[in-house]
Amino acid sequence: DSGVTQTPKHLITATGQRVTLRCSPRSGDLSVYWYQQSLDQGLQFLIQYYNGEERAKGNILERFSAQQFPDLHSELNLSSLELGDSALYFCASSVGRASGYTFGSGTRLTVV
Amino acid sequence: DQQVKQNSPSLSVQEGRISILNCDYTNSMFDYFLWYKKYPAEGPTFLISISSIKDKNEDGRFTVFLNKSAKHLSLHIVPSQPGDSAVYFCAASTYNTDKLIFGTGTRLQVFP
Numbered sequence: 001d002s003g004v005t006q007t008p009k010h011l012i013t014a015t016g017q018r019v020t021l022r023c024s025p026r027s028g029d030l031s032v033y034w035y036q037q038s039l040d041q042g043l044q045f046l047i048q049y050y051n052g053e054e055r056a057k058g059n060i061l062e063r064f065s066a067q068q069f070p071d072l073h074s075e076l077n078l079s080s081l082e083l084g085d086s087a088l089y090f091c092a093s094s095v096g097r098a099s100g101y102t103f104g105s106g107t108r109l110t111v112v
Numbered sequence: 113d114q115q116v117k118q119n120s121p122s123l124s125v126q127e128g129r130i131s132i133l134n135c136d137y138t139n140s141m142f143d144y145f146l147w148y149k150k151y152p153a154e155g156p157t158f159l160i161s162i163s164s165i166k167d168k169n170e171d172g173r174f175t176v177f178l179n180k181s182a183k184h185l186s187l188h189i190v191p192s193q194p195g196d197s198a199v200y201f202c203a204a205s206t207y208n209t210d211k212l213i214f215g216t217g218t219r220l221q222v223f224p
Contacts, residue, residue, distance in 0.1 A: 002155060031210065042116075042201065042216035043156070056211045090155055097210035100146055103155030 003027065006091050006104035014112055018079040021107045025072055025093030031055070032074040033101060034066055037088040049074055081111045115139045116204050118215035125222050131189040133218050135202035138183065142204040146212065147176060147187045150199045159200075160187070192222045 003026035013019055025032050034046040045058035049068035060066075063081075068074040078085060088108050092101035117136045125131045133147075143164040148156035162169040162176045162185070169176050175188045189196055199219050203212040 002157070004155070033211070035214075042114075042118075043203075043214040045211055045213065048211055056209055058211070092155070094210065097144055097205050097212075100148075100158035100161060101156075101212060103148075103157070105153070105155045 002102050002104060004091060004093050004102050004104035006089075006107050008107060009105065010108050010110075012110045012112060013081060015081055015083060017081050017111075018077065019081065019109065021076040021078070021089050021091075021109075023074045023076070023091030023093075023104060025074070025091075026102050029093035029095050029102070030072065031094050031096075032068055032072070033092045033094070034060075034074070034076050035090045035092065037090065037106075038084075039087075043090065046076070078109070083111050085109065086111045114216070115142075116202060116213050116215040118200075118202060118218050120218050121216070122219040122221070125192045125220065127194055127222055127224050128191045131187075131192045131196065131220055131222065133187040133189075133200050133202075133220065135185045135187075135215055136183060137185075137204050139204070139206070139213075140183070141206040142213075143207045144205045145176070145178060145185050146203045147174075148201045148203060148214075149196075150201065150217070156201055189220075192220075194222050194224065196220060197222050 005024040030051045035043040046060040048056040092103045146161040147159040150156040199217045
């Protein structure tokens with residue numbers, strides 16, 4: 001157990017639908033990062049939150065949004081889902097880059 | 113634009129021998145580099161890191177080498193063990209952000 005909890009582990013939904021992925025960071029970590037891993041691809045950075053504020057944005061689609069709540073858990077919302085959104089979505093948390101990220105085990109999203 | 117590249121999708125090494133995983137980057141602003149290991153159905157786990165002020169960092173069987181002039185880093189695993197079989201990602205960040213840019217990964221298989 002890495003200390004970063006992601007739910008659900010698996011999600012199957014239809015095109016056009018909306019889903020919410022949840023992440024609880026490791027205790028004490030203020031930063032939360034979201035990454036997408038498509039088949040045979042690397043980890044693509046989506047967005048970072050630090051203590052409730054958006055800190056950095058990657059190639060996140062406009063159909064996707066995220067937030068970090070006062071208790072530091074984060075949610076990634078994916079809407080108007082397309083087949084190409086099928087991927088593993090990872091959340092990670094950290095106290096700073098020198099300590100590296102701690103990743104959760106991911107949510108596997110399948111859009112049918 | 114893939115700023116961090118791992119050109120070898122896979123590597124097969126005999127147990128006890130050295131495994132060398134390579135990574136190239138294009139952004140000269142990167143000043144911190146990390147290696148992560150990923151097993152199936154799990155999130156990536158932090159392995160070892162190196163700052164750009166160093167050219168080598170060692171942790172047990174794992175050593176990372178950084179050649180800034182060539183924009184190249186490598187991970188050496190000696191001796192390789194079957195439990196090292198996993199996908200290895202290199203990642204990099206710039207001084208003004210703790211956002212990590214990941215490579216596409218190299219699948220290492222260590223056989224008896």
